[in-house]
Amino acid sequence: MRKPTSEKNQSEIAYEVLRQKLLNREFAPGARIRYGPLGDEIGMSATPVREAIGRLASEGLIELVPQLGAVVKRPTLRDTTELYEMREAIEPYAAAKASQLISARQLKSLQSTIDTMKKLHDAMTAGKKQGQDIAVRFDKSDLKFHQTIMNAVNNQRMLTVIGDFHLLTEIIGAARHSYSIEVLEMTIADHTAIFEGLTSRDPEMTRKAMTVHIQNSRELTLSRLQDECPQ
Missing domain, CATH: 1.20.120.530 (GntR ligand-binding domain-like)
Known part of the structure; x- marks a missing residue:
């Protein structure tokens, strides 16, 4: 019997999908990323998406802005x-x-x-x-x-x-x-x-x-x- 995908694995998948979307220019600098819709698109809950976005934020690719949420970093x-x-x-x-x-x-x-x-x-x-x-x-x-x-x-x-x-x-x-x-x-x-x-x-x-x-x-x-x- 196949084991269900773990939350950790889902977070990694979400991370790779988001990185690829950034490379493909699907999110322009300053664009807002919504956890729920992105999770629906990937086929998972918002939780692993939130974890993936947190990882990208720590890498300086995404900013977590009060009252807006996750936003693609606009470089200075x-x-x-x-x-x-x-x-x-x-x-x-x-x-x-x-x-x-x-x-x-x-x-x-x-x-x-x-x-x-x-x-x-x-x-x-x-x-x-x-x-x-x-x-x-x-x-x-x-x-x-x-x-x-x-x-x-x-x-x-x-x-x-x-x-x-x-x-x-x-x-x-x-x-x-x-x-x-x-x-x-x-x-x-x-x-x-x-x-x-x-x-x-x-x-x-x-x-x-x-x-x-x-x-x-x-x-x-x-x-x-x-x-x-x-x-």
């Missing part, structure tokens, strides 16, 4: 600056280390994500896809690219920390609504440079390429949020 310029500072401090080191450890299978996966990004760029250029659809799919490929590199390092703590950084980056990116062709081209070029460092097994080349990528992303994000985010 300071939040954004600190986030990119942390990424620049950790991720280039991890990428350099990955250049010595990454497998042929993982390199093939990285090439696949770059190919997907190029196809999305071509679709946008040809006017075949809407900006929002491109943004969601491009974000997924971007996240997969960085996760693959972190997986090569085989450091679970580093993977978790950088994964949270990227999720926050994606939430901040949701405020931009969509990507321009120029942003896609810049990201593809940056990822290609990182990939070349990894395939060359060159730690310094990879570290520099990752640093440039994070700096480019920070400059773009801060410039676009300058007029949107509170100080």
Whole structure:
């Protein structure tokens, strides 16, 4: 006889569903998340949903606001600056280390994500896809690219920390609504440079390429949020 799903397992499921919804831009920054309706959607009571939201709040992804409840964090310029500072401090080191450890299978996966990004760029250029659809799919490929590199390092703590950084980056990116062709081209070029460092097994080349990528992303994000985010 199958054992019923425990409350703890339901909380974990709710947590993963919510994280994915944030990545898919289903909740914009500042949007309210209602426990009951979300529980009904997932097929569970409000209690595990509340626990999952509490966990996301502790990670800085959601805010618990009096009289409103759970609200997707609306990033400030300071939040954004600190986030990119942390990424620049950790991720280039991890990428350099990955250049010595990454497998042929993982390199093939990285090439696949770059190919997907190029196809999305071509679709946008040809006017075949809407900006929002491109943004969601491009974000997924971007996240997969960085996760693959972190997986090569085989450091679970580093993977978790950088994964949270990227999720926050994606939430901040949701405020931009969509990507321009120029942003896609810049990201593809940056990822290609990182990939070349990894395939060359060159730690310094990879570290520099990752640093440039994070700096480019920070400059773009801060410039676009300058007029949107509170100080």
